[in-house]
Amino acid sequence: MSDIRTLESPAPVAGVRLATAAAGIRKVGKVDLCVIEIVPGARTAGVFTRNVFCAAPVIIAREHLNTHSPRLLVINSGNANAGNGQQGFLDARKVCASAASLLPCGMAEVLPFSTGVIGQQLDSAKIVNVLPAILAALSETQWDEASRAIMTTDTVPKCVSAQATVAGRLVTVTGIAKGAGMIKPNMATMLAFVATDAAIRQSDLQGLLQAVVDRTFNRITIDGDTSTNDSCILISTGDLRSATVQPGTPDWHTLAALIEHVGRELARAIVRDGEGATKLVTVRVSGGISESECLKAAYAVAESPLVKTALFASDPNWGRILAAVGRSGVAELRMESIGIALNDYPIIAGGEPVSSYDEAVSARIMAGSEFDIRISIGERPTCVEVLTCDFSFDYVRINAEYRS
Amino acid sequence: MSDIRTLESPAPVAGVRLATAAAGIRKVGKVDLCVIEIVPGARTAGVFTRNVFCAAPVIIAREHLNTHSPRLLVINSGNANAGNGQQGFLDARKVCASAASLLPCGMAEVLPFSTGVIGQQLDSAKIVNVLPAILAALSETQWDEASRAIMTTDTVPKCVSAQATVAGRLVTVTGIAKGAGMIKPNMATMLAFVATDAAIRQSDLQGLLQAVVDRTFNRITIDGDTSTNDSCILISTGDLRSATVQPGTPDWHTLAALIEHVGRELARAIVRDGEGATKLVTVRVSGGISESECLKAAYAVAESPLVKTALFASDPNWGRILAAVGRSGVAELRMESIGIALNDYPIIAGGEPVSSYDEAVSARIMAGSEFDIRISIGERPTCVEVLTCDFSFDYVRINAEYRS
Numbered sequence: 001m002s003d004i005r006t007l008e009s010p011a012p013v014a015g016v017r018l019a020t021a022a023a024g025i026r027k028v029g030k031v032d033l034c035v036i037e038i039v040p041g042a043r044t045a046g047v048f049t050r051n052v053f054c055a056a057p058v059i060i061a062r063e064h065l066n067t068h069s070p071r072l073l074v075i076n077s078g079n080a081n082a083g084n085g086q087q088g089f090l091d092a093r094k095v096c097a098s099a100a101s102l103l104p105c106g107m108a109e110v111l112p113f114s115t116g117v118i119g120q121q122l123d124s125a126k127i128v129n130v131l132p133a134i135l136a137a138l139s140e141t142q143w144d145e146a147s148r149a150i151m152t153t154d155t156v157p158k159c160v161s162a163q164a165t166v167a168g169r170l171v172t173v174t175g176i177a178k179g180a181g182m183i184k185p186n187m188a189t190m191l192a193f194v195a196t197d198a199a200i201r202q203s204d205l206q207g208l209l210q211a212v213v214d215r216t217f218n219r220i221t222i223d224g225d226t227s228t229n230d231s232c233i234l235i236s237t238g239d240l241r242s243a244t245v246q247p248g249t250p251d252w253h254t255l256a257a258l259i260e261h262v263g264r265e266l267a268r269a270i271v272r273d274g275e276g277a278t279k280l281v282t283v284r285v286s287g288g289i290s291e292s293e294c295l296k297a298a299y300a301v302a303e304s305p306l307v308k309t310a311l312f313a314s315d316p317n318w319g320r321i322l323a324a325v326g327r328s329g330v331a332e333l334r335m336e337s338i339g340i341a342l343n344d345y346p347i348i349a350g351g352e353p354v355s356s357y358d359e360a361v362s363a364r365i366m367a368g369s370e371f372d373i374r375i376s377i378g379e380r381p382t383c384v385e386v387l388t389c390d391f392s393f394d395y396v397r398i399n400a401e402y403r404s
Numbered sequence: 405m406s407d408i409r410t411l412e413s414p415a416p417v418a419g420v421r422l423a424t425a426a427a428g429i430r431k432v433g434k435v436d437l438c439v440i441e442i443v444p445g446a447r448t449a450g451v452f453t454r455n456v457f458c459a460a461p462v463i464i465a466r467e468h469l470n471t472h473s474p475r476l477l478v479i480n481s482g483n484a485n486a487g488n489g490q491q492g493f494l495d496a497r498k499v500c501a502s503a504a505s506l507l508p509c510g511m512a513e514v515l516p517f518s519t520g521v522i523g524q525q526l527d528s529a530k531i532v533n534v535l536p537a538i539l540a541a542l543s544e545t546q547w548d549e550a551s552r553a554i555m556t557t558d559t560v561p562k563c564v565s566a567q568a569t570v571a572g573r574l575v576t577v578t579g580i581a582k583g584a585g586m587i588k589p590n591m592a593t594m595l596a597f598v599a600t601d602a603a604i605r606q607s608d609l610q611g612l613l614q615a616v617v618d619r620t621f622n623r624i625t626i627d628g629d630t631s632t633n634d635s636c637i638l639i640s641t642g643d644l645r646s647a648t649v650q651p652g653t654p655d656w657h658t659l660a661a662l663i664e665h666v667g668r669e670l671a672r673a674i675v676r677d678g679e680g681a682t683k684l685v686t687v688r689v690s691g692g693i694s695e696s697e698c699l700k701a702a703y704a705v706a707e708s709p710l711v712k713t714a715l716f717a718s719d720p721n722w723g724r725i726l727a728a729v730g731r732s733g734v735a736e737l738r739m740e741s742i743g744i745a746l747n748d749y750p751i752i753a754g755g756e757p758v759s760s761y762d763e764a765v766s767a768r769i770m771a772g773s774e775f776d777i778r779i780s781i782g783e784r785p786t787c788v789e790v791l792t793c794d795f796s797f798d799y800v801r802i803n804a805e806y807r808s
Binding site for chain 1: 454455456457458484486487488489490521522523585586588627628629630631632707708709710713714716717719721722723724726727728729730731734737738739742752755756757795796797799800801803804805
């Protein structure tokens, strides 16, 4: 992994062009539309939310991706086009049909994505109106602009680009993502689009994306609310005739690590910019009888409003961590196996308070902007990490004022 | 149920005496200790938290209750005596032993209860010091004082008293409870003590309490955090030789309704006084394939931070309700079966937005201090209700400042 180089500014990915526009979906003048054009012959994989009431564009994007190689992604912010009944499907299909006639390509080669308020009809005409201009402006160098166009309550754009040498060739992975609320991804985060110029076969791409997502975007939570619109897309544009990367080889390992690196940095950026968040906290749980048991404890802590308000206050009120683990439903939990530490500073060991514990040390650790809560629940060699953030006045303000 | 009369001020329960004192557990001068003396021959039942890391006093109270009929309950606020390792047990037992020698009674006839901060050693000497004075001050008329002594972050005391005629005799049920955070009771709420002068056999009392708790205290949530100290006690003092109430009779039905009425009013009082709460909201879910499936959806909505901040803002952002149901894991969920209403005002019916829907009407309903969110997830004759409250700036303030 030491040969992965994170770039200061996003590198283009040959075969991927982007453009943005202000379509007036929510506020006049805000850039709220982004298109991503994919070169013919590229491979694209996607994972989507498991929320049963997923948005119309999610259902359509999944359908199209199942049967066709996409040529165009059309992404709007400001309106999720979710909960809109049959009208929502009509609007999303209008956007696809219009974009397809302009590119031109087949309608099923266009994937629609939406993010924003749920339950307000999407004015698809506003998108259709700007499609000719936006398609005329495509270029390989607009990743940063694209990362801004998909923002909703995000306060900073999220764009990560990294390179590594794979099979003697410099490979680029560039991706964008957006948060910042209704975030407990289940199969993918709110919206993330990642592309590489490495050559990966279609049959390998979906498994790779799923593996990366399970270790990155699926291990974060801001408020425990899985969105209706979560989607994560991975594009591979490299020419399959020249330098295909094969699963199981050292090159595959390097490439997978590179893509996971970009996914993890985007996931961290989402949590760091969680609604109202002032801290990025890693909850690490080890020793449970299985990974899924460890995850139960980790999410109970990472989503507890009492833990999260204590994080905001830098208050080492570790009783709340203990109580959350105790109610998490983890199998075979015994007090005498419990350890709790902040970074490597122990608070509880073997179920007993550590006698040398000094609350001032804990408070200093918690005053930092990034730290770990490390919890041991047994002796097994299991370990999971979940990223979370604190729960502040601003979380309430942002979500009480979101639509006003 | 029409013959249940709720009283303005708490009626004494013959055979139950109470007293309170300021023991200095947390703040000097605050009344933080309460004892409840039970007449010999009375029957007492209890349900306790299912949090695996329950507090030392919970473990001891459960042990004592399993083998003995209690004569004395000793309850302190300001310190939960949870997470304190072996020292926590020593302190709770010291309190029991000292109280027993003073009453006098057997040590196992004393039940200890604690509520407050987790993870700080309980200074049992402070309690032991005031026991002689508090035991000298017992009287039947101090229910109101007792309800104040057990408060922590509660802003109002919670005491409910009601009467009904059972078997030709006026029966009294009087109870006290405390919230106000770490509230998602699992078998009981934080602390509740209910007594009746009706004559119920020990063998009937536990089942009655469990049934009442499952329909009242176990259907509320403030922050989803099940406490380490939840306990609910039901005492029956009536003379078994005179007028025992038998399960299955009309009198039993009346008595059970009376006790459930007191439990429900205490549970509602806890949610109404939830930390930072400005609204009491009933989430009613009907039509699922089982009660437990309905409860999954109800708790997903009742605990969603996004729903709860929208409640605070009186913002009818019903997309958040839909999204929470969609991620709740309910079996056989289909969009076309979904209905959402505020009180009886419909928003979604048959999975489609109601065309006549007027957001101003919803906003007016949500501006009230009590209303229902009614969700239909299918056609079955199931129905559950969960009580919740909104999520305000004050929730964050209270929990960020709790220990400072």
